[in-house]
Amino acid sequence: xxxxxxxxxxxxxxxxxxxxxxxxxxxxxxxxxxxxxxxxxxxxxxxxxxxxxxxxxxxxxxxxxxxxxxxxxxxxxxxxxxxxxxxxxxxxxxxxxxxxxxxxxxxxxxxxxxxxxxxxxxxxxxxxxxxxxxxxxxxxxxxxxxxxxxxxxxxxxxxxxxxxxxxxxxxxxxxxxxxxxxxxxxxxxxxxxxxxxxxxxxxxxxxxxxxxxxxxxxxxxxxxxxxxxxxxxxxxxxxxxxxxxxxxxxxxxxxxxxxxxxxxxxxxxxxxxxxxxxxxxxxxxxxxxxxxxxxxxxxxxxxxxxxxxxxxxxxxxxxxxxxxxxxxxxxxxxxxxxxxxxxxxxxxxxxxxxxxxxxxxxxxxxxxxxxxxxxxxxxxxxxxxxxxxxxxxxxxxxxxxxxxxxxxxxxxxxxxxxxxxxxxxxxxxxxxxxxxxxxxxxxxxxxxxxxxxxxxxxxxxxxxxxxxxxxxxxxxxxxxxxxxxxxxxxxxxxxxxxxxxxxxxxxxxxxxxxxxxxxxxxxxxxxxxxxxxxxxxxxxxxxxxxxxxxxxxxxxxxxxxxxxxxxxxxxxxxxxxxxxxxxxxxxxxxxxxxxxxxxxxxxxxxxxxxxxxxxx
Amino acid sequence: xxxxxxxxxxxxxxxxxxxxxxxxxxxxxxxxxxxxxxxxxxxxxxxxxxxxxxxxxxxxxxxxxxxxxxxxxxxxxxxxxxxxxxxxxxxxxxxxxxxxxxxxxxxxxxxxxxxxxxxxxxxxxxxxxxxxxxxxxxxxxxxxxxxxxxxxxxxxxxxxxxxxxxxxxxxxxxxxxxxxxxxxxxxxxxxxxxxxxxxxxxxxxxxxxxxxxxxxxxxxxxxxxxxxxxxxxxxxxxxxxxxxxxxxxxxxxxxxxxxxxxxxxxxxxxxxxxxxxxxxxxxxxx
Numbered sequence: 001x002x003x004x005x006x007x008x009x010x011x012x013x014x015x016x017x018x019x020x021x022x023x024x025x026x027x028x029x030x031x032x033x034x035x036x037x038x039x040x041x042x043x044x045x046x047x048x049x050x051x052x053x054x055x056x057x058x059x060x061x062x063x064x065x066x067x068x069x070x071x072x073x074x075x076x077x078x079x080x081x082x083x084x085x086x087x088x089x090x091x092x093x094x095x096x097x098x099x100x101x102x103x104x105x106x107x108x109x110x111x112x113x114x115x116x117x118x119x120x121x122x123x124x125x126x127x128x129x130x131x132x133x134x135x136x137x138x139x140x141x142x143x144x145x146x147x148x149x150x151x152x153x154x155x156x157x158x159x160x161x162x163x164x165x166x167x168x169x170x171x172x173x174x175x176x177x178x179x180x181x182x183x184x185x186x187x188x189x190x191x192x193x194x195x196x197x198x199x200x201x202x203x204x205x206x207x208x209x210x211x212x213x214x215x216x217x218x219x220x221x222x223x224x225x226x227x228x229x230x231x232x233x234x235x236x237x238x239x240x241x242x243x244x245x246x247x248x249x250x251x252x253x254x255x256x257x258x259x260x261x262x263x264x265x266x267x268x269x270x271x272x273x274x275x276x277x278x279x280x281x282x283x284x285x286x287x288x289x290x291x292x293x294x295x296x297x298x299x300x301x302x303x304x305x306x307x308x309x310x311x312x313x314x315x316x317x318x319x320x321x322x323x324x325x326x327x328x329x330x331x332x333x334x335x336x337x338x339x340x341x342x343x344x345x346x347x348x349x350x351x352x353x354x355x356x357x358x359x360x361x362x363x364x365x366x367x368x369x370x371x372x373x374x375x376x377x378x379x380x381x382x383x384x385x386x387x388x389x390x391x392x393x394x395x396x397x398x399x400x401x402x403x404x405x406x407x408x409x410x411x412x413x414x415x416x417x418x419x420x421x422x423x424x425x426x427x428x429x430x431x432x433x434x435x436x437x438x439x440x441x442x443x444x445x446x447x448x449x450x451x452x453x454x455x456x457x458x459x460x461x462x463x464x465x466x467x468x469x470x471x472x473x474x475x476x477x478x479x480x481x482x483x484x485x486x487x488x489x490x491x492x493x494x495x496x497x498x499x500x501x502x503x504x505x506x507x508x509x510x511x512x513x514x515x516x517x518x519x520x521x522x523x524x525x526x527x528x529x530x531x532x533x534x535x536x537x538x539x540x541x542x543x544x545x546x547x548x549x550x551x552x553x554x555x556x557x558x559x560x561x562x563x564x565x566x567x568x569x570x571x572x573x574x575x576x577x578x579x580x581x582x583x584x585x586x587x588x589x590x591x592x593x594x595x596x597x598x599x600x601x602x603x604x605x606x607x608x609x610x611x612x613x614x615x616x
Numbered sequence: 617x618x619x620x621x622x623x624x625x626x627x628x629x630x631x632x633x634x635x636x637x638x639x640x641x642x643x644x645x646x647x648x649x650x651x652x653x654x655x656x657x658x659x660x661x662x663x664x665x666x667x668x669x670x671x672x673x674x675x676x677x678x679x680x681x682x683x684x685x686x687x688x689x690x691x692x693x694x695x696x697x698x699x700x701x702x703x704x705x706x707x708x709x710x711x712x713x714x715x716x717x718x719x720x721x722x723x724x725x726x727x728x729x730x731x732x733x734x735x736x737x738x739x740x741x742x743x744x745x746x747x748x749x750x751x752x753x754x755x756x757x758x759x760x761x762x763x764x765x766x767x768x769x770x771x772x773x774x775x776x777x778x779x780x781x782x783x784x785x786x787x788x789x790x791x792x793x794x795x796x797x798x799x800x801x802x803x804x805x806x807x808x809x810x811x812x813x814x815x816x817x818x819x820x821x822x823x824x825x826x827x828x829x830x831x832x833x834x835x836x837x838x839x840x841x842x843x844x845x846x847x848x849x850x851x852x853x854x855x856x857x858x859x860x861x862x863x864x865x866x867x868x869x870x871x872x873x874x875x876x877x878x879x880x881x882x883x884x885x886x887x888x889x890x891x892x893x894x895x896x897x898x899x900x901x902x
Contacts, residue, residue, distance in 0.1 A: 180717035184779065187675050188731035189704030191697075198730070202721045370798035371769070485663075514662035515825065519869035519885060541799060544871030547878040567875050585803040586873050587828040592852045596655045596835040 017209075020281040027277030030270040037267055041087030050078035052085040052237045061253045070259055073245050083259055086237040093154040093238070094219035098212060100158025105165025106208060110196055112166070113173025124170075127163040135160045135222070143231050150223070150233045157222060161215055168211055172204045206282045210275050217271035224264050239264050312356075313575040315565025331503055331535040332359040332382070336395035337405075339377045339386065339559075350393065352377050352559045357537075359503065364529060364536040366550035366567070368543070368582070374559035375539050379505050381405075382537070383422055384412050400502065418448040421496035425508040427488035431480035437464075438476035441495050448499040463494040467524055486517035490524065497528055504529075507539045522548050543586055547571065555579045621688065621787055621819050622651040622674065628682030629669050643669040645843040646683060653786065654817040658834030658851060660827055660866070665840040667823045671789045674821060675709055676700050687787075701734060708780035712792035714772035718764040724750075724775055725760040731782045749778040753808060770801035777808065781816075790822045794829060806833060827870055831855035839863045861892050 021027035040047060049069070056076035064071045070079040108127075112120040135157065142156050176182060176199070185195050220239075226232055227240020234241065239260040246257030339352035352374040359365045369375040380386050382397055384404060397404040404415065416422075424430040432440060441463065442456040451459070457476075464472035467490040480488060489509065496504060509525070510518040526549060529536055538550060546553055546567065554564040555578065563576040574580050627647045630640040644666045651657045661667040672678035673693070674685060680693040692703060711717040718727055728749055729742045737745065747757055753774040764772055773793060780788050790809070794802040810833065812818065824830050830837055830851070837854040839847040839862065847860040858864050868885035872878045 180711040180713060181719040183677055184709060184711065184717055185730065186677065187704060187707070187709045188783070189701035189734045190730065198722070199719055202719075370800065516662065516865055516869040519871070522871070542871070543873035544878065547873050547875045548871040548882065571874055581800055583873070585800040587803070587832045588870070588872055590828070590832045592831045592855055593656065593834055594852055595850055596652060
């Protein structure tokens with residue numbers, strides 16, 4: 001038995017969001033700007049050279065001078081000092097709106113999303129109503145009723161902003177409400193309050209923080225807008241009211257409008273950029289750094305050589321195994337294949353090293369291994385369909401005389417689908433829900449074989465009948481969600497063999513299916529393979545499937561081939577310790593547990609002793 | 617054997633469907649079984665057979681609309697939140713997917729102490745318990761301060777088992793606990809299940825689609841099909857010489873890891889399907 005449970009991975013460094021933002025240039029600059037503005041507002045009483053409300057007739061609309069650094073406004077008040085004090089009120093007002101919006105929106109979203117029911121319907125209706133209402137009109141109406149109070153209008157604005165949070169939190173909560181760990185917490189008897197606090201709040205934290213930076217910017221802009229229209233409280237300095245004053249005196253003192261708009265612009269841009277930077281850091285991982293070609297190739301071959309390890313056990317052809325199947329010509333010859341993934345730091349992680357594989361025409365070749373053994377990576381590299389960042393780092397894939405590893409993307413497109421076909425593991429996610437089964441079957445045939453629509457339709461119906469679908473016409477017109485998983489896999493098999501390929505790559509074709517459906521699909525694959533004389537690479541972890549279908553088997557472990565040979569030899573005479581381990585782990589032939597004997601129970605009254613021997 | 621730990625009688629679970637006056641979907645159509653202390657009852661079936669629903673009904677996570685579920689004589693199918701909290705001491709769960717059953721933002725220690733906090737266990741005692749639990753599932757103590765994403769599938773499932781054991785339950789509902797694991801990891805985790813049972817005497821309701829896994833672990837086995845139990849009895853008998861036609865089909869469909877025996881089974885299966893088809897035709901069903 002392989003004991004993988006004891007070795008622990010190295011501890012992943014926990015990097016706080018703040019640290020991450022400091023290393024992100026946009027994040028660092030915007031945080032610096034915001035910190036300076038906030039600090040200036042807090043230290044306004046210390047930094048200001050004048051009382052912000054002190055009017056002086058001598059300095060009405062004064063130009064900048066040592067006494068008034070940025071000049072003075074229409075009432076002779078010092079612009080620099082007003083700018084600092086206005087920061088206090090403007091930022092506090094925007095924060096007030098934010099706090100109100102978060103308090104209402106997040107609480108409402110949590111409760112509605114977690115419990116659902118009437119509160120859900122009522123609050124969703126209410127948010128819809130709030131979002132439909134014109135915000136600025138309500139703010140104007142509120143001012144007419146309660147008078148010009150900046151605080152009150154910001155609170156009302158907070159209520160108007162709350163749907164943004166409600167929707168966000170609601171979406172997050174409904175997504176995690178049915179997660180298994182929430183179920184486990186329920187079974188543990190945790191109260192709803194605790195479940196929300198511990199499991200659900202952590203999920204909504206990141207999006208709420210991002211949204212807050214955005215909302216703060218909007219609140220500052222709207223507040224400035226109101227003040228600019230002259231609807232603000234004239235007793236307190238704000239950036240908006242300074243803007244208003246500057247606009248009135250635009251021709252007499254053009255710089256008056258410049259300073260508040262500069263501060264407003266910088267703060268709003270910084271908040272938006274900060275939100276973007278946070279989104280980048282929290283929700284997206286960066287792609288790999290572009291690598292330098294030459295040095296990398298040397299490093300590749302060096303690392304690959306180090307990973308070669310001991311040679312694989314190769315069983316020779318036995319007379320019994322050399323029946324019809326392996327007598328055919330060699331269809332695919334993979335030699336020394338290496339597959340690597342480029343990492344963000346410029347290095348390459350090698351997941352497949354020096355893999356060799358020979359598939360003959362008419363042979364089913366099983367590629368067996370556990371997760372992380374590189375079996376799927378090998379299959380994908382033959383199709384040249386490696387995920388983002390992956391590439392073939394060495395070796396050759398000779399298919400019918402041409403090296404696929406050296407073909408251009410355009411040439412490869414001609415091989416893929418037509419000469420090498422593919423059957424995926426998850427049938428449902430490989431059919432497009434927006435198109436009917438029929439159109440998805442016809443499209444590749446028309447492209448690959450260049451036949452007419454009517455001809456393709458005829459062929460598609462024949463194929464559906466061939467793969468054992470009871471009502472081909474009905475399935476042809478159905479959408480993927482209308483058919484079962486087993487049917488979907490039959491459809492995909494029909495699509496794979498539609499262009500009569502030479503090589504079929506099946507990646508765990510029955511793993512997602514029920515066992516009775518699996519047996520049917522295996523029967524189907526055997527029939528088709530017999531009829532079309534294809535070479536088949538069957539990627540699987542199930543030795544039962546291997547025994548059912550394969551002629552030859554290659555066993556992979558951690559990106560290397562450890563053993564390869566005819567199927568009977570592998571089952572009866574495995575040499576490599578890893579193959580032996582895998583075969584031992586099979587439960588099919590294990591003895592049944594047998595009935596429960598009364599002396600197996602620890603005590604008569606059914607109470608149990610724990611590990612420590614203390615009765616609960 | 618007279619005492620029964622869990623007694624499930626004629627349980628019906630219905631999910632309302634969208635649409636006015638539409639018949640609700642019946643996930644369970646009157647299911648009965650019982651579990652004795654220290655026993656493993658295997659529940660086999662294919663997707664949509666209702667095996668997971670039965671497990672969730674026992675845990676209070678599925679709406680029971682008929683029948684009764686009695687735990688030591690006490691009716692629990694309509695338990696309130698407070699009663700559930702008491703029951704959390706008795707009935708626990710290990711879910712299928714080790715990747716979504718652990719909260720990714722909590723450390724292993726937080727995950728394991730969570731059930732203990734409900735019991736208001738002292739901080740120091742809780743820490744001691746975490747160390748014991750990690751011992752029980754053969755994980756090093758250093759694991760306590762790590763996050764779930766740092767562990768492999770098999771290790772995560774061990775953590776999920778440790779969480780289920782935290783309150784010393786008498787019954788653990790295991791919902792496909794090994795089907796997401798690799799073959800060799802699966803074998804070690806199954807051994808762990810058996811070992812824990814032999815040491816603590818906990819009973820399992822073991823839900824799985826894999827006949828071989830159930831056979832290896834279960835004292836008694838129930839086979840489910842379309843929301844009903846079609847065969848129920850001794851594990852050896854149900855998984856060795858099944859009587860119900862569906863169980864026979866299920867048994868024959870699982871491929872044996874031996875090319876020659878599998879060829880034989882394939883032929884047997886086709887013959888069985890043929891015979892069953894004939895019988896259906898004669899009975900006028902098909």
